[in-house]
Amino acid sequence: MFERIKKSYFLRQVGVSIKNNIFTFCYFKEDKTPEFFSIKMEGKNELLSVLENTFGRMNNFNQYQWVASISPHYIWQKSIVFPNYIEKQERLQQALFLLESELPVALEDIWFDINEKFFVQSIRMDLFAIQQEKVKSYVNQFQPIKITVLDNKIYAIKRAFTYLIPPDIFSNECLEKSIFVYQDSQSVIVIAETAQQLIILEKISQKITALVSEFCQQYELLPTQVFLFQDDINQEDSYPENWFIVETPLPFIPLGNALWAKDKIVNKGGVNEY
Template sequence: MFIKRTPSIQVGLWLRHHAIDVVWFDKDNRPHSECLEKLDLLELPATLNLRLAMPARRKSPYKFITAIMPHHIWQKTLILPHNLTPLECEQQCHFTLSNELPLPLEEIWYDYAATPLKQGFRLEIFAIRQQIATDYLQQFMPLQIEVLDNMAKALLRGAEYVLGKPLPAEAIFLYQDEQGGLAVQPKLQQNQTLFQTETNLTALFEQYCHRYDEKPEAVFYLQTEDTETAVPDHWHCLSTELPLIALGNALWQQDTYAKSTALFDAPIG
């Protein structure tokens, strides 16, 4: 028996103060975006069906993906001498979380990314308090969010899609919208981030350099229209009409330049 399976369409969502940014790709791999009021979420599947000329189905073909601010996420990277099986990865996660977090495992959602290296094995562990995650996802009801990612990773995916190439080595990306500013610098072991609610990008950059004792060789940035301020002339501005975080969410696990894993890839009821 042959069963025709319709691949799911990834829809990236990002919650702002009074609206939700939505990004998806059509069958020709072209991105599209919408800005919705929260009350419009109920109609989003029907809106997508119309925009994509999809027939109405009992089971939705859409995989809804969003992200949460990195300061809500605990993470640790382990470099181990040999490869681990999936079961051994789970056991290592349990051991690490039990020893390093002051919470019982049943109050934590966690995920991991395993990467074989030329010499050794890298295990990245991510964790978040269940209550924080469920409270956040409640704002997207009645949609069922299937993937909750790290907003910093989504930003980097979106930035590299707009650039059309990987972020250069030793470069930093700065982002600012009405909720604040975020600095993200990719590192071998884990991304370094700094979030500030009330700051401009120049001050954010200086604070980042002081905190991490870093001097990035190149600066890429994006400001939303309502937050534009002057920045040094040698910084590189990203230009796109697409909402960057929702774009990065829609690109989760796609063949972009930066390979990124989910924070949590599980149906959430």
């Protein structure tokens, strides 16, 4: 999403996250199987030593693409729907006008990204923007790693779900009828898509079923499937019949980060149906 630098070649792409001073890494080997490990940040030299033992000396280490993601709480987001006959240049001009008119800071002080989804009679443009100062503050905590790509965490979450859910349970054709729910000890993120908008809700941890029910009522959604991943959270006693609990030993967010721009990596998935 928000790319810091561009290189023509990287030895490997690595998804990384940091929580409670613990770095977690996930990457795919040449046979496309995932690997992961965690390091408690005791000091810069110790971290570098572990990374060099895993990824090689620093001259190779700096050629890796490091992908992190940031909470949607820090990202301004809006969707615009265009008739499908509107040309790309005109859509871009309207997007830039909207950014300039609605954001309280100048365009040169933000990083922004534009994603488009094409439907039969319309085009949905999703706009994202974040202040550069917030980006600098966030990526600095990963030092001595130099983050190459900073993504929106909602996309890391969606990639991880897509990787883990078997295709016989979920496909892109089901997207508008599906809700994705990610919960950890800090917050709950609920994600849904329609032809008109990308809908995101982030709240502190609470009762999941009640939150999703309120979310659906607020946005008039009638999902046929709800996919839930809970990271070290006690599950509720029961869930509605159309809920699927996604389980994996892999670190969820670093996995989604590692899958950035890797659409061809697939997995059989691990899902429990309720």
